[in-house]
Amino acid sequence: MNVNMSGLGMNLTVSVQWGAAKSGQTGFPVFDNNRVWSSLDEFGAAGVKYGEEWVKAYSDRFSGLENGGRISMEELDEQLRAEFGSFGVRWVDNDPKDVRAGQNDIYIDEANRRKMANDPEYRARVFGIIQRELSVAPQGFRYQHGGQTIQAPCLAGGTMSFCEGNKVYNGVPYLGMGIAGPTFAMGQSGSPTNPVGLDKSAMKKGKSFFDIIRELMEDLQKRMAERLDKVEIGTTKGTKTAGLDVTV
Numbered sequence: 001m002n003v004n005m006s007g008l009g010m011n012l013t014v015s016v017q018w019g020a021a022k023s024g025q026t027g028f029p030v031f032d033n034n035r036v037w038s039s040l041d042e043f044g045a046a047g048v049k050y051g052e053e054w055v056k057a058y059s060d061r062f063s064g065l066e067n068g069g070r071i072s073m074e075e076l077d078e079q080l081r082a083e084f085g086s087f088g089v090r091w092v093d094n095d096p097k098d099v100r101a102g103q104n105d106i107y108i109d110e111a112n113r114r115k116m117a118n119d120p121e122y123r124a125r126v127f128g129i130i131q132r133e134l135s136v137a138p139q140g141f142r143y144q145h146g147g148q149t150i151q152a153p154c155l156a157g158g159t160m161s162f163c164e165g166n167k168v169y170n171g172v173p174y175l176g177m178g179i180a181g182p183t184f185a186m187g188q189s190g191s192p193t194n195p196v197g198l199d200k201s202a203m204k205k206g207k208s209f210f211d212i213i214r215e216l217m218e219d220l221q222k223r224m225a226e227r228l229d230k231v232e233i234g235t236t237k238g239t240k241t242a243g244l245d246v247t248v
Contacts, residue, residue, distance in 0.1 A: 027057075028057060029050055029053035029054050029057060031046070031047070031050045031135055031136055032046075033136075033139060033141065035141075036142045036143065036144065036149055037143035037144070038143070038144050039143060039144060039145065040143055040145065040214060040217055040218065040221070043214075044210075044214055047132065047136045047137075047210050050132055050136060051128050051129065051131070051132035051170075051210075052128070054127070054128040054131045054132060055127075055128030056124075058123070058124035058127045058128055058131075059120070059121055059124040062120035062121075062124055063120055063121075068120070069120025070118050070119075070120065071117050072117060073113060073114065073117050075117070076113060080108075083127065083130075083131075084106075084134065087104070088104065089104050089105070089106050089134070090103060090104065090105045090106070091105075091106055091107075092105045092106065092107050093107070094107065095107050095161050096159035096161060096177070098159075098177075099157045099159050099177045099178060099179050100157050101156045101157045101179065102156065103157050104134070104138070104155075104157065104158050104159070105158075105159045105160070106130065106159070106160045106162075107159070107160070107162065107163065108162040108163075109162065109163040111164050112126070112164070112172075112173065122171075122172075125170060125171050126162060126172055128170075129160075129169070129170060129172060129174060129208070130160065132208075132210060133158075133176065133208060133209040133210060134209075137155060137208075137209040137210045137212070137213045138155040138158065138209060139154055140152050140153055140154040140213075141213075143217075145221055146221075146224065150220075150221075152213055152217050153180035153213065153216065155179065155180055155212070155213070156179050157178065158176065158177060158178035158179070158209055158212075159176065159178075160174070160175075160176055161175045161176070161177075169208060174208065176207055176208045176209050177212075178207075178209050178212045178213075180212070180213065180216055
């Protein structure tokens, strides 16, 4: 993989290991990706808390460095590669305008890189966002809804842009884009039902990965409810309906 970061070019071979970076090590926040959440809101609250815990962990780490936590741009590049290399991300030199399946790109412009180098608290906030984005949403999750276990989609590809001009998100000018793969509901038998197809038309912009998935699932829940209403109406009228074919 070729990694370029604002003029810094090098070859780096890594494997995609979602949630691998320091997860489970003593003293670092851990997110339970195997948990079946009681609701989408419970998952959301847990994700927010996880991100906040990482910001604090990074803040504590950076504030303990020499020179008040300020570092050089070269040291910042090294920190970014060391911290997130195991996720298989691709650092890019230009603000991404689109998302490619199987690829996760991160762009940080010069102004934000310089601010990260000079301000350890700001650096901790950006690192916390990246850590949460890569650890929680991309691999999918499960939660209960309407008596079923819903398998939320994994992200098939995404981009992160930390660039002046973006809307401020958690104190940082951040814009995320992502495309999601297929998802499904699981009935009481544990077998997948109601497949949902998500294609390029489902690509979301201007949100974090975390919010993209939640928005897709809220849309899915609404469509499932609408479809169930039609089934109930059809049953009342004595008509037959062959399953729920929900498409987002």
